[in-house]
Amino acid sequence: MKWDEFAGWGARISEWARGYHQGLRQRPVRAQVAPGEILAQLPVAPPQSAEPMERVFADFENIVLPGITHWQHPRFFAYFPANATPPSMLADYLATVIAPQCMLWQTSPAATEMETRMLQWLRQSLGLADHFEGVIQDSASTATLAAVLTMRERALGWQGNEKGLAGLDTLRIYCSAEVHTSVDRAIWISGIGQDNLCRVPTHGPLRAMQPEALEAAIQADIAKGLKPAGIVACVGGTGTGGCDDVSAVCDIAAKYGLYVHVDAAWAGAAMICPEFRHLWQGVDKADSVVFNPHKWLGMQFDCSAHFVKNPDDLVRTLAIKPEYLKTHGHDGIINYSEWSVPLGRRFRALKIWFVLRIYGLEGLQAMIRNHVAWAEELHGLLAAEPEFEIVTAPVLSLFTFRYAPAGAGDLDALNQRLVDAINDDGRIYLTQTRTMGALVLRFQAGQVDATREDLLLAFEVIKEIAATLR
Ligand code: PLP
Numbered sequence: 001m002k003w004d005e006f007a008g009w010g011a012r013i014s015e016w017a018r019g020y021h022q023g024l025r026q027r028p029v030r031a032q033v034a035p036g037e038i039l040a041q042l043p044v045a046p047p048q049s050a051e052p053m054e055r056v057f058a059d060f061e062n063i064v065l066p067g068i069t070h071w072q073h074p075r076f077f078a079y080f081p082a083n084a085t086p087p088s089m090l091a092d093y094l095a096t097v098i099a100p101q102c103m104l105w106q107t108s109p110a111a112t113e114m115e116t117r118m119l120q121w122l123r124q125s126l127g128l129a130d131h132f133e134g135v136i137q138d139s140a141s142t143a144t145l146a147a148v149l150t151m152r153e154r155a156l157g158w159q160g161n162e163k164g165l166a167g168l169d170t171l172r173i174y175c176s177a178e179v180h181t182s183v184d185r186a187i188w189i190s191g192i193g194q195d196n197l198c199r200v201p202t203h204g205p206l207r208a209m210q211p212e213a214l215e216a217a218i219q220a221d222i223a224k225g226l227k228p229a230g231i232v233a234c235v236g237g238t239g240t241g242g243c244d245d246v247s248a249v250c251d252i253a254a255k256y257g258l259y260v261h262v263d264a265a266w267a268g269a270a271m272i273c274p275e276f277r278h279l280w281q282g283v284d285k286a287d288s289v290v291f292n293p294h295k296w297l298g299m300q301f302d303c304s305a306h307f308v309k310n311p312d313d314l315v316r317t318l319a320i321k322p323e324y325l326k327t328h329g330h331d332g333i334i335n336y337s338e339w340s341v342p343l344g345r346r347f348r349a350l351k352i353w354f355v356l357r358i359y360g361l362e363g364l365q366a367m368i369r370n371h372v373a374w375a376e377e378l379h380g381l382l383a384a385e386p387e388f389e390i391v392t393a394p395v396l397s398l399f400t401f402r403y404a405p406a407g408a409g410d411l412d413a414l415n416q417r418l419v420d421a422i423n424d425d426g427r428i429y430l431t432q433t434r435t436m437g438a439l440v441l442r443f444q445a446g447q448v449d450a451t452r453e454d455l456l457l458a459f460e461v462i463k464e465i466a467a468t469l470r
Helices: 003-022 053-067 086-098 109-126 140-155 182-189 211-223 246-256 267-272 274-280 311-318 349-383 411-425 452-469
Strands: 133-137 171-175 197-199 227-234 259-263 288-291 304-308 388-395 398-403 431-435 438-444
Touching: 003 053, 086 349, 109 133, 109 267, 109 304, 109 349, 133 140, 133 311, 140 171, 140 182, 140 227, 140 259, 140 288, 140 304, 140 311, 171 182, 171 211, 182 197, 211 227, 211 246, 227 246, 246 259, 267 274, 267 288, 267 349, 304 311, 349 388, 349 398, 349 438, 349 452, 388 438, 398 411, 411 431, 411 438, 411 452
Parallel strands: 171 197, 171 227, 227 259, 259 288
Antiparallel strands: 133 304, 288 304, 388 398, 398 438, 431 438
């Protein structure tokens, strides 16, 4: 493709993007295709000769688009959001155009120094103590893996990487059942093993780990000759938004010399509003914290902010320096690839810079406060309906509910039918989860373009479709 043609297509795609976003309310939120339908339209072999861009773009519209679930749809109320704001897209476009590899300071000093400053901006925005230093990971799963590997190495006196785990102490990690499965995967990948992930029972309206049960589990493990290594606390768990008492967890950890990692992948964004910070009270005592600007702050995937109290421990766990990566003569510089699992790194800090400058903290705070207020309003409307039950009250903008008309019989089956029917209808998109043994519908508000009217429409759609199932 010649550069002149590229420029024409760039302008055309920008215009297409405007129309796409402005017209999203006319599209079903969840893709309405059957499995295999897209695959069947893609030729089994690659083209031998060049094709015109016009034809490629037409196929994008006709083949690809029907198979897209529209995460930027204002009535996307499923999972957690994965927002892309216009300034974030523009920044990512620029980063894509320059396409630097940002693994070392010298492979793009601006990317490294921008990353340092942007993580300082985010740290201040969340009200975190200034002893935290930050790095951008591709995902919260990677940050949690890095934290679990650091727990492992610290607890093993930095021998795990060298010797492998055979013959060394059996490590134990603690968390509740509310954490995301990225914790389980980190335990598998680190070689610690699922059997050594100890699930601590929870209590209270926020489904927090019971501090006495946590401490009793640690003591029981020590008595058995096992080695406690760390705790993963969650703030805003995936299913229902469960939050541990981070302060109590950190105090127990300090007594036994354990590492604490806080997973606030979704809820962390809300901490830009001081009134929500009680949800992670004590967080400054933790060893590391992760949150995803790519969820609720409008900086599109991938952009996960990982804060650590002691970067030396992280670097000691992950850094490897073959001769070709040494950057002689630059003492004191940061090579962020030493803080993460992959070597290659995209220029992700640019979109943080663009988004924070274009909206300002006030703009982002207003968005989050609206989402929380509207979700509470919808929660109130559903709570007032006799045939609906609120199962878990709102944590920020997430709550769960179920349809429970009198004499309905198998409520799990009925609610699965309800969520499927809602998503087949397409006007809104919800997902289900299981809590306290019941299948329930999750509702979260978090899409940047959502309005109060979109949430009120969600209420009507839920009621209308539920009535057809009776
Ligand atoms: N932690 C929590 C609480 C989550 O909800 C999620 C995903 O939704 C993750 C971690 C994993 O996030 P990522 O996709 O960035 O790995």
